[in-house]
Amino acid sequence: MATRSDQRTPAGASTAQPARQSITPELRDWIAEQASAGCSPAALRQSLRAAGWDDDVAAQALADALQAPTSNSPEAHHRAPPLAVPAPLLADSPPFLDAGDRQVGVLLTLAQPRLVVFANLLAPEECDALIAAAAPRMARSLTVATQTGGDEINDDRTSDGMFFQRGESPLIQRIEERIARLLNWPIENGEGLQVLHYGPGAEYKPHYDYFDPAEPGTPTIVRRGGQRVGTLVMYLNTPEKGGGTIFPDVQVEVAPQRGNAVFFSYERPDPSTRTLHGGAPVIAGDKWIATKWLREREFI
Missing domain, CATH: 2.60.120.620 (q2cbj1_9rhob like domain)
Structure with a gap:
C-alpha cells in the first residue's frame, strides 16, 4: 500500500506544458492509493502541483479518481456520511x-x-x-x-x-x-x-x-x-x-x-x-x- 511518503512522486508526473498533460490510469491509481493511506485531497493536490501538474489538470484528476468509488473501495469506507443541505424548492421546475x-x-x-x-x-x-x-x-x-x-x-x-x-x-x-x-x-x-x-x-x-x-x-x-x-x-x-x-x-x-x-x-x-x-x-x-x-x- 502506498504511504504518505510517496506523495512527492505521483505516477506519471511531468513538467510538460498543461496542454500536453493527460490523466492516465496510473495517475488515478496513485491518487486512490494515497487517499486510502489517509492523504487529504488538499495534500494530494499540492503534491501534484509540486510535481509539475497544471492546477486544473490536478483538480480534474482528483475528481476523476475520488468522485465515484465503489462500495468496496477504501475511499468509500473513509467517506463521511451525507449531511442535510439547504435546498431551494425546484421539484416543479419553477421559473x-x-x-x-x-x-x-x-x-x-x-x-x-x-x-x-x-x-x-x-x-x-x-x-x-x-x-x-x-x-x-x-x-x-x-x-x-x-x-x-x-x-x-x-x-x-x-x-x-x-x-x-x-x-x-x-x-x-x-x-x-x-x-x-x-x-x-x-x-x-x-x-x-x-x-x-x-x-x-x-x-x-x-x-x-x-x-x-x-x-x-x-x-x-x-x-x-x-x-x-x-x-x-x-x-x-x-x-x-x-x-x-x-x-x-x-x-x-x-x-x-x-x-x-x-x-x-x-x-x-x-x-x-x-x-x-x-x-x-x-x-x-x-x-x-x-x-x-x-x-x-x-x-x-
Whole structure:
C-alpha cells in the first residue's frame, strides 16, 4: 500500500506544458492509493502541483479518481456520511421562487454538483447599499487556516473583504431572511455575510468551501456550527470583463451580473461533490460580491 511518503512522486508526473498533460490510469491509481493511506485531497493536490501538474489538470484528476468509488473501495469506507443541505424548492421546475419579500428568478440548475443560478436576488439599491456599508471596513481577505483553526493570508486569494455580523442592520437582516426562505435553511445556521472586492487582476484560485476532516484545525473550526454545507455568492456589480465564478470539475462559468447569485451545496466534505470552484481573474473594471456560507447547525 502506498504511504504518505510517496506523495512527492505521483505516477506519471511531468513538467510538460498543461496542454500536453493527460490523466492516465496510473495517475488515478496513485491518487486512490494515497487517499486510502489517509492523504487529504488538499495534500494530494499540492503534491501534484509540486510535481509539475497544471492546477486544473490536478483538480480534474482528483475528481476523476475520488468522485465515484465503489462500495468496496477504501475511499468509500473513509467517506463521511451525507449531511442535510439547504435546498431551494425546484421539484416543479419553477421559473421563479418566493423569497418572502421578493420573487427570485431561476436561470440554471445542475444536479451534480447541486448548483442553481438565481436572477434578481438583490435589488440594485441593495447592491449599492451593501457596497457603501462595506467599503470603509475592507481589509486584505483571509482564508481559514485548516492547520490551526484560525485565519491566514493566502496567495491564492487576492481580494479585500469584510464580514457583517448576522442581523447587524435592517438591510442585512432583510437579506438574510430572504436567503433563509429561498434556500429553506434556518437563518441562525448562516455565517455572517461577507463582502469581497476584486480589483483588476485579482482572483481566488479553485478551492473547496467545506473544511477538510483530515486537517488538524478542522475540529476547532466546526465547533461553531458544524460543517459548511452550502454557499451563496451574490454579485453586487457587473465587471467590465472577467471575474466569473468557475467550476472546473464540470466546466461551468457563471457570469457575474449585478443582483444575480449562484448557489451550490455539498452534502459531505469530499471532492465527490464536484464543488471545486474559484473566482476567475478580473480583466477590466472591478468586482464586488457578497458571500453567505451555510453551516449544518447554528453558527455561534
